[in-house]
Amino acid sequence: MRSPTSTGRALTHPSGGGTITIKTGCLVTLNRRHFIEDPEVARRSGLRIETPGDALAWVRGEIG
Numbered sequence: 001m002r003s004p005t006s007t008g009r010a011l012t013h014p015s016g017g018g019t020i021t022i023k024t025g026c027l028v029t030l031n032r033r034h035f036i037e038d039p040e041v042a043r044r045s046g047l048r049i050e051t052p053g054d055a056l057a058w059v060r061g062e063i064g
Contacts, residue, residue, distance in 0.1 A: 028055045 026048045029035050035042075035049050042049045050058070 026050060026055060026058075028052050 028050055030051060
């Protein structure tokens with residue numbers, strides 16, 4: 001299976017309690033028209049964009 005790319009994102013809690021950085025490599029969506037069928041979205045975002053079924057198959061493959 002493919003390995004996700006990671007993009008760091010800084011998140012700040014609305015209460016001002018601090019900032020954390022997360023890394024994500026995949027966007028899971030049912031919106032084929034705007035995300036999956038347009039390869040430019042994945043290229044520009046650096047994310048792997050998949051349907052829930054594709055993402056679940058990837059997870060199952062990773063955990064064996």
